[in-house]
Amino acid sequence: MKLSTKRVTIVDVASKSGVSKSTVSRVLRGDGDVSEDVRLKVTRAAKRMNYQPSVFARSLRSQRSQAIGLIIPDIANPFFPEVVRSIQNTADARGYTVLLANSDWHVERERKYLDFARRYHLDGIIINPVSISPAELKKSGCPVVVIGSRAAYGVFDTVASDTLGSITCAVDHLVARGHVDLALIAGPIGNPGATVRARAFRESIAAHGLAVDEARILWFDFTRVGGQAASRALAAAAPRPTAVVCGNDLIAIGLMAGLRDAGVDVPGDLSVIGIDDIDAAAMTFPPLTSVSKDKTLLGARAATLLIDRIEGKLPDAPARERLDTTLIERSSVAPPRANERRVIARP
C-alpha cells in the first residue's frame, strides 16, 4: 500500500520488465524493431502496472498533440451537435482528441481560440468561420478545414453543405408547386452566410424567369426570435408573398409560431420551407418541410479530410467537398390559393 500515489512512468515499466526506457517506448508505440519476447514482457508489465503515457511529455518532445480544434459559433444551435458528435467519433477512431470551442459568433473569440490552438500545438483545426479572415486563419500554421461554402476560404480544404444548392432546391420545390411570389428570410444583414443565401435566391428566381424583387428579401437573425420578428413583417405585407424560404429551420419555426399568432394559416395562406432539417423540424405543427443536410456525413468528411491532411495523405491542392442535399417533404408547403396564382413575369 503506497501512501503517495506517484505516477507510474515509462522508466518504472522499463525497470520492471528489465529493459531500457527506449525499448519500452518502441514497444508501446509499435514502432521500430523489437524481439517478440521483449514485446510481450513489456506490454504485460505496462498492463499490469496500469501505465498511462503522459500526453504532455509525449507532445512536448514530439511537437505533435494528436489533438484537433473544433471552432463553431454555438453548440446550442441545433444544427451543430450532430456534426460535433460525428467529428468526435471519427477523430476518436483515428486516435485524435477534439477540443471544442464556441466562438459565440464573435471574431475576437475566434482569434482567441486560434491563439489557443498555438498554445496547444494543435495538429489541425476544423472551423465554421464567422468572420475571421482567411489570412489570419492561414497564419495559425496548422492544417485547417473549413465548414461552409464561402469562396473566400478557397485556400483551405473545405466541406460544404451546399447552401447555394439548398436554396435552389427550396425555390425549385416552391415554384414546382405553383408559387411565383416568393420571399426569403436570408439571415442577419452583413452576415456572409446570409449574403450567399440572398445571392442564391436571386439566381434561382431569375433562373425560373421570375422577376426578383429586393423587397422580398428579409434580413433577420438565424434564430427563433428572428423568425418571429419576420412574421410581423410578412403578416403585414400587401400583397403578401405566397411562400417563403427561410435561411434555416430556427427562423422557419419562429416564423410559423408568429404566423399562427397573427392568424395567418400555414400552409393555407403562406407556405414555409426551412433549411437544415434539424430534429425539431419534425416536431412542429405543421411539421416543417425542409432541405436536409446530412450532418453526420458532414462531420465525418470534415474530420477525415483534416486528419488525412495532417498525416500528409492528401495532394497539395485544397480539397473541396460539397455534400448533397435532399428535400424532406412534410406539411408546411401547399400550392397557393387559386386567386393568387399570378402570371409569371417574363422579362
Next chain:
Amino acid sequence: MKLSTKRVTIVDVASKSGVSKSTVSRVLRGDGDVSEDVRLKVTRAAKRMNYQPSVFARSLRSQRSQAIGLIIPDIANPFFPEVVRSIQNTADARGYTVLLANSDWHVERERKYLDFARRYHLDGIIINPVSISPAELKKSGCPVVVIGSRAAYGVFDTVASDTLGSITCAVDHLVARGHVDLALIAGPIGNPGATVRARAFRESIAAHGLAVDEARILWFDFTRVGGQAASRALAAAAPRPTAVVCGNDLIAIGLMAGLRDAGVDVPGDLSVIGIDDIDAAAMTFPPLTSVSKDKTLLGARAATLLIDRIEGKLPDAPARERLDTTLIERSSVAPPRANERRVIARP
C-alpha cells in the same frame, strides 16, 4: 523572412528583453516579485513576439493541466448543449479548458475516457454517469463533480436538477387540474434515471392519497421513438389514463406525434407533461407543458463547484446542490373530461 517558422519560446523572449527565462516565467505567471520596468519590458517583448507559452511544457513540469473533462452521454441530446456551453463559459472565465466526451450511453466508453483523463493529467471531471461505478470514478484520482441526483454518487460533489422534485411538480400540477388516473413513461427499464423517476412517481401519487398501479408505469427509451412506441401502448389502453407524465421532453414529443396519428387528442383526450423544457418543447403543437430545469445555471454551478474543489476552496464534505425546477405552462395539459373524473381512491 524566416524559412522555417520556429516556435518562439520563453528563452527567446528572455534574450530579447535581456533577462533570464526564470524572470520571464515569473512575469508571465504574475507570480513572485519583479520590478516594474522589467515587468514592462518582458510583457512588451512577449506581446511583440506574439509569444504563446506551451501548455505541454507547462503541464509536464507543473503536473497540472488547467483542463477539465466533461463526460456526457450524448451531445446530440437536446438537454446537453446548453449545459455544455455554460460549463465551457464558466471554465473559460477561470482559465480552464474543457475537453468534451460522449459516452454514448456505454460504460466501456466511460471507462475509456477516465483513462484518458489520467493520460491528460486532467485536473477534474464533470460527469453525468451512465453506469460507471462510484468506486471506479473515485480511483480516477482527481476531483469529480457528478451531474445527477442518484444517491450512489453521494461521495462526490453533486449538482442535481432534482429529478425527484420535477416528477412531484408534474404530478402536483396534473392532480391540481383534476386528474386522478395518471401514467408515467419512466425511461428504459434498468436505467437508474428511469428508476428514480418511477420511485418519485409512486411517492407523489401516494402523497395525494391515490392508489399506485404498477401497470401505469411504462418503460420506454428517453428518445422520440421511445415516446412514439409508448403512444401505441397508451392509445390501446382501456381504460386510458387521463394524463401522462413523461421522463423527458423527447419522450413527450414523440408521444404527442404518435397520439396525433392514432387520433387521440392532446390535451382533450389525454394531457401530456414533459420534463427538461428543451428548446423544442416550445415548438410543438400543442406547445408542451414541461417542468423546466435551468440548464445554464446547472452548468455554471457544476463548473464552479469543480474548480473551487480543484483549487482547494471547498470544505472536505461533499457539496450537494439541488437546483430548483419551475413549471412552464403551455397547452398540452387540460382538465379531464367530465365523465372521466373518477372518485379519488382513499386507501
Next chain:
DNA sequence: TGCTAGACTGGGAACGTTCCCAGGATCGTT
C-alpha cells in the same frame, strides 16, 4: 563602516517522453 533584511534576479535541475546514434549479437558470404 559593517551587517542584515529584503527585494530581485539568474542558473540549473526537474518533468516524462521521443529521437538519434552508437554499439553488441547474430548470421550469411566470400
Next chain:
DNA sequence: AACGATCCTGGGAACGTTCCCAGTCTAGCA
C-alpha cells in the same frame, strides 16, 4: 577467418516550461 549487413538494444540529449536555491544589490540601521 574476416567482414558486412541486419537486428536489436541502451544511453543520453532534446522538448519548453516551472520550481528551488543561491546569489547580488540596495537600503536601513547600529
